[in-house]
Amino acid sequence: MAELTYRDAVARGIAQEMQRDPDVVFLGEDIAKAGGVFKTTVGLLEQFGPLRVRDTPISEQAIMGAAMGAAMTGLKPIAEIMFSDFFAVCFDYLANQFPKSRYMTAGQVKCPLVVRTANGASVRFGAQHSQSVENWVMMIPGLKVVAPSTPRDVVGLMAASVRDPDPVIFFEHKGLYASKGEVPEGEIVDTLGTARIVRPGKNATILALALMAPRALAAAEKLQAEHGIDCEVIDVRSLVPLDMQTILESVGRTSRVFTVEENPRLCGWGGEIVSLIVEEAFFKLDGPPVRITTPHIPLPAAEGLEDLALPSVNRIADTVRKALET
Amino acid sequence: MATQTQAGKIPARPNDDIGREVRLRMYRTQIEIREAEQRAYDLFLQNLVKGTSHLSLGQEAVAAGFAAAMQPGDLTFCTYRGHAHTLARGASVEKVLGELMGRDNGLLRGKGGSMHLTSVEHGVMGSYAIVGAHIPIACGAAWSAQYKGRKDVTVCFFGDGTTNIGAFHEGLNLAVIWNLPVIFVCENNLYMEYTPIGEVTAVSHPAAGRAGAYGLECPIVDGQDADAVYRAAQAAIEKARAGGGPSLIECETYRYSGHSRADPAKYRPDGELDRWKQRDPIKLYRSRLLELGIGEKALDNIDREARRFVDEATEKCKAAPPPPADILLTDVYADGGSSWRN
Ligand SMILES: Cc1ncc(C[n+]2csc(CCOP(=O)(O)OP(=O)(O)O)c2C)c(N)n1
Ligand SMILES: [Mg+2]
Numbered sequence: 001m002a003e004l005t006y007r008d009a010v011a012r013g014i015a016q017e018m019q020r021d022p023d024v025v026f027l028g029e030d031i032a033k034a035g036g037v038f039k040t041t042v043g044l045l046e047q048f049g050p051l052r053v054r055d056t057p058i059s060e061q062a063i064m065g066a067a068m069g070a071a072m073t074g075l076k077p078i079a080e081i082m083f084s085d086f087f088a089v090c091f092d093y094l095a096n097q098f099p100k101s102r103y104m105t106a107g108q109v110k111c112p113l114v115v116r117t118a119n120g121a122s123v124r125f126g127a128q129h130s131q132s133v134e135n136w137v138m139m140i141p142g143l144k145v146v147a148p149s150t151p152r153d154v155v156g157l158m159a160a161s162v163r164d165p166d167p168v169i170f171f172e173h174k175g176l177y178a179s180k181g182e183v184p185e186g187e188i189v190d191t192l193g194t195a196r197i198v199r200p201g202k203n204a205t206i207l208a209l210a211l212m213a214p215r216a217l218a219a220a221e222k223l224q225a226e227h228g229i230d231c232e233v234i235d236v237r238s239l240v241p242l243d244m245q246t247i248l249e250s251v252g253r254t255s256r257v258f259t260v261e262e263n264p265r266l267c268g269w270g271g272e273i274v275s276l277i278v279e280e281a282f283f284k285l286d287g288p289p290v291r292i293t294t295p296h297i298p299l300p301a302a303e304g305l306e307d308l309a310l311p312s313v314n315r316i317a318d319t320v321r322k323a324l325e326t
Numbered sequence: 327m328a329t330q331t332q333a334g335k336i337p338a339r340p341n342d343d344i345g346r347e348v349r350l351r352m353y354r355t356q357i358e359i360r361e362a363e364q365r366a367y368d369l370f371l372q373n374l375v376k377g378t379s380h381l382s383l384g385q386e387a388v389a390a391g392f393a394a395a396m397q398p399g400d401l402t403f404c405t406y407r408g409h410a411h412t413l414a415r416g417a418s419v420e421k422v423l424g425e426l427m428g429r430d431n432g433l434l435r436g437k438g439g440s441m442h443l444t445s446v447e448h449g450v451m452g453s454y455a456i457v458g459a460h461i462p463i464a465c466g467a468a469w470s471a472q473y474k475g476r477k478d479v480t481v482c483f484f485g486d487g488t489t490n491i492g493a494f495h496e497g498l499n500l501a502v503i504w505n506l507p508v509i510f511v512c513e514n515n516l517y518m519e520y521t522p523i524g525e526v527t528a529v530s531h532p533a534a535g536r537a538g539a540y541g542l543e544c545p546i547v548d549g550q551d552a553d554a555v556y557r558a559a560q561a562a563i564e565k566a567r568a569g570g571g572p573s574l575i576e577c578e579t580y581r582y583s584g585h586s587r588a589d590p591a592k593y594r595p596d597g598e599l600d601r602w603k604q605r606d607p608i609k610l611y612r613s614r615l616l617e618l619g620i621g622e623k624a625l626d627n628i629d630r631e632a633r634r635f636v637d638e639a640t641e642k643c644k645a646a647p648p649p650p651a652d653i654l655l656t657d658v659y660a661d662g663g664s665s666w667r668n
Pocket of ligand 1: 455484515517
């Protein structure tokens with residue numbers, strides 16, 4: 001078992017799939033010669049050549065459109081959108097094109113592609129390069145949405161996404177690129193739509209994903225050590241399909257639920273999950289579900305301000321403790 | 327800069343580069359489109375076609391000319407104004423009218439409607455209702471052919487108004503730098519929806535005037551003359567198939583009806599419609615075929631057959647059931663359903 005950074009896991013996951021299937025092609029801005037602005041794609045051009053790993057102009061609509069046209073005619077493209085904030089300039093493809101082509105054509109058109117993108121804050125890039133926008137795409141029937149938190153999950157979920165016959169939006173977290181984790185040798189293929197219990201516990205369920213998953217875990221350890229509160233932490237990993245079974249079973253055991261979300265509260269993914277829990281497991285709850293989110297603000301750039309905005313280990317721990325005490 | 331093509335001005339001869347068989351095919355295609363679209367309009371009036379619909383009455387020669395120059399396996403991408411192109415590639419009138427009428431026998435079983443006609447088996451990869459969206463998508467299809475070493479080419483149709491949206495420019499640039507086997511065809515019908523294109527465009531030829539920015543030559547073709555369209559299409563398709571890269575073509579044409587069903591087209595200056603109708607593509611083509619010695623009788627037969635064909639299709643569609651309720655939830659995901667959770 002080797003230790004790998006989350007950053008290197010991206011290239012490893014893409015390489016694993018390109019090696020396996022010659023129909024997998026990869027396009028995006030600065031991804032080939034430069035190896036990606038976050039150095040997530042270093043070595044792919046050298047390994048797979050310029051016909052499969054293609055630098056594009058700054059044309060997000062062309063990137064998305066070309067990926068779709070290639071997907072519907074037999075290729076399995078992976079498209080990079082450098083920052084997820086840029087979804088806003090090519091949203092037509094996410095909202096109107098990829099997800100609707102199969103339905104509108106009664107199954108004639110297929111769209112097996114992956115859009116991977118750098119999502120999230122903690123790197124002080126300010127309001128237009130730091131958002132967590134999983135909810136922008138989660139609401140669209142026809143898309144699948146994943147957000148891994150560990151290097152191993154990056155490889156395994158990348159493989160699952162590339163092999164999936166539907167359009168998958170793959171959110172990498174910028175704040176995790178430098179983080180490290182064990183990644184086994186050999187092929188890794190994970191399953192979309194599976195949450196993972198990263199820490200079993202009895203007193204409450206904490207749901208998180210991406211950068212918020214390690215923070216939720218750290219908060220749970222702190223609560224255990226300082227207050228003897230035993231929290232179950234679930235890394236949701238995949239928002240569509242959504243593993244409600246794992247979540248509902250956990251809530252059934254703990255009777256309390258918290259979400260930790262990097263997005264502002266309104267229409268964040270946690271709201272949807274909480275509504276499902278309330279509809280389907282209301283009588284198992286001992287208290288109200290609580291959502292821990294960023295405030296209703298554009299994200300600021302300065303270190304101190306950005307840190308205040310994002311759910312921190314302390315804020316998560318304090319919120320959980322106070323809610324359980326009352 | 328734009329080059330005025332001479333293709334349409336070559337005097338036609340019976341055994342020239344186009345020849346009798348292709349000409350008859352183009353005539354038949356134009357007649358079929360005209361009959362089918364007029365029928366679609368009649369069916370609106372009877373409230374049997376709901377929603378919206380965008381007709382290509384007057385623009386038939388563009389669809390017929392390109393379809394005749396394309397080979398099986400070549401791909402078509404078109405806009406919401408896509409009935410003509412879909413029919414021209416061989417999709418059945420019944421399935422097209424069925425789709426417009428929201429019946430189970432429609433091309434898309436009623437799930438797409440008039441603006442999304444698609445027939446993958448005929449190479450019609452979709453009709454796109456967000457202006458310009460399909461231009462990059464067409465690039466992707468062409469990229470796929472290039473990557474796989476397939477010889478198919480992609481033809482992407484759009485309107486004059488589409489040249490003012492970003493996706494057009496992003497797509498053209500990508501096609502040129504990647505040398506993609508794609509042909510972009512601007513059907514300049516003088517209007518973006520209700521506004522004359524000249525009032526909102528920096529150059530007088532919306533496509534040709536931009537071609538130079540992408541290192542392309544852009545012939546301006548008489549879009550009322552199927553022969554001229556066919557020749558321009560042939561040249562561009564040959565070039566793309568031989569690895570010579572993309573082309574942009576501007577066809578000057580005119581739509582007889584309003585932009586869509588809801589539009590009485592009151593914004594058009596007096597006499598403009600009549601002037602264009604004097605150069606009706608079907609009328610022009612019929613006289614050309616007569617000049618070439620194809621008998622009136624043969625042409626009348628084609629006309630009659632097309633009408634009968636459309637009549638029969640109409641009756642089948644009227645008798646066809648609406649789509650069953652259970653398809654409401656199918657084909658959202660590749661597993662056939664719409665499930666998003668366990
Ligand atoms: C992005 C977008 N903006 C606006 C519209 C509304 N709209 C539909 S068709 C159309 C006019 C397009 O004109 P043109 O490209 O010349 O095509 P034509 O309808 O003349 O064939 C407009 C503005 C749309 N569908 N998509
Ligand atoms: Mg127009």
